[in-house]
Amino acid sequence: MEQTATADRNQRIIYAMMLLLVIVGGLIIYKANAALGVIHKAQLTGTMQPRTNLVPVPGGDQINVVSRSINYFGVIWPALLFGILISAAVRVLNPPQWLSRSFGENRVRSQLIAGLAGAPLMLCSCCVAPVFSGVYERSSRLGPSLAVLLAAPSLNPAALILTFLLFDVKIGLVRVAMALLIVFLTGMLIERFVSVPPVDCSTSVSEDSELLLKSFLRSCWQVAIRTLPLIAVGVLVSMAIALWFPFSSLASTGGQLVVIIIVALIALPLALPTFFEIPLALILLAAGAPAGAAVALMIAGPAVNLPSLFTIARSTNWKVAAWLAFAVFILAVAGGVLVGFVK
Numbered sequence: 001m002e003q004t005a006t007a008d009r010n011q012r013i014i015y016a017m018m019l020l021l022v023i024v025g026g027l028i029i030y031k032a033n034a035a036l037g038v039i040h041k042a043q044l045t046g047t048m049q050p051r052t053n054l055v056p057v058p059g060g061d062q063i064n065v066v067s068r069s070i071n072y073f074g075v076i077w078p079a080l081l082f083g084i085l086i087s088a089a090v091r092v093l094n095p096p097q098w099l100s101r102s103f104g105e106n107r108v109r110s111q112l113i114a115g116l117a118g119a120p121l122m123l124c125s126c127c128v129a130p131v132f133s134g135v136y137e138r139s140s141r142l143g144p145s146l147a148v149l150l151a152a153p154s155l156n157p158a159a160l161i162l163t164f165l166l167f168d169v170k171i172g173l174v175r176v177a178m179a180l181l182i183v184f185l186t187g188m189l190i191e192r193f194v195s196v197p198p199v200d201c202s203t204s205v206s207e208d209s210e211l212l213l214k215s216f217l218r219s220c221w222q223v224a225i226r227t228l229p230l231i232a233v234g235v236l237v238s239m240a241i242a243l244w245f246p247f248s249s250l251a252s253t254g255g256q257l258v259v260i261i262i263v264a265l266i267a268l269p270l271a272l273p274t275f276f277e278i279p280l281a282l283i284l285l286a287a288g289a290p291a292g293a294a295v296a297l298m299i300a301g302p303a304v305n306l307p308s309l310f311t312i313a314r315s316t317n318w319k320v321a322a323w324l325a326f327a328v329f330i331l332a333v334a335g336g337v338l339v340g341f342v343k
Helices: 002-045 065-091 097-103 107-121 125-139 142-154 157-166 169-193 209-244 247-252 256-267 277-286 291-303 306-315 318-338
Strands: none
Touching: 002 065, 002 107, 002 157, 002 209, 065 125, 065 209, 097 107, 107 125, 107 142, 107 169, 125 142, 125 209, 125 306, 142 169, 142 291, 142 306, 157 169, 157 277, 169 291, 169 318, 209 306, 256 291, 256 318, 277 291, 291 318, 306 318
């Protein structure tokens, strides 16, 4: 009897892992195909054009916050769906301690594993937010969960390739250096110094492997209910900020450090689709802004935004979200200043 129960349990684990791998594999194929198209076009044209119906740019569409938010979701919904599916698949892993053990006890090792797992997802901060929720609630490990959330946009290999392709090499090097610090250092420090309430990772899963699909679908619904409203509110507020203070006015602001700080502050809450930070950075440079402002935008813009910070606060507390935003801001400003000293 005990052997049968153990065999059923192992079978459920295998099925859940296969489900997770299939979804992640589908996401990587989807994102890689899109990224190759963008890279090829950038190679041919030597530039990238922004989606003018999302974030206000010079000569862009003059539309309101709600319309921009709808357009934004029209662009990201496939990736957001993948994020919800991955989160739901993680939540049906049984037992929950399996995921925590896979990260390991060593903080540095767990950050490396989580960061390397997150980078190939190539999701924007909005779309990877549900994944953070699932990983954190299932593993009770804050640092690695933050590493997954930060690595997907910050260490997106296609975005880094585009950066080296379209900008000076020193801009690419500084972006990579700051992204590595964001992914592998901030989560570890926040886990070490910021207290969070204990996580109840006893999400109920069916004891019958044949009902795994039903548990997965129920988990999808739970993830959507918990994260989509926060993401929607965050996107609306983010678009209002962008409409109120368009990037085109920043180039005329006096003082290099002042411009870098302002750009980092504005980029931090903005909801940007994958790669969108790159054409915005090109617009800043074309308008006469310093290279440090472009770097600050490409560091802070992808890493976090209001939707992902709202989701983090919902799963942990506002201290974690606030300290993460502050850390990303400091590193974005540091990267913007540093690029002036790189020869």
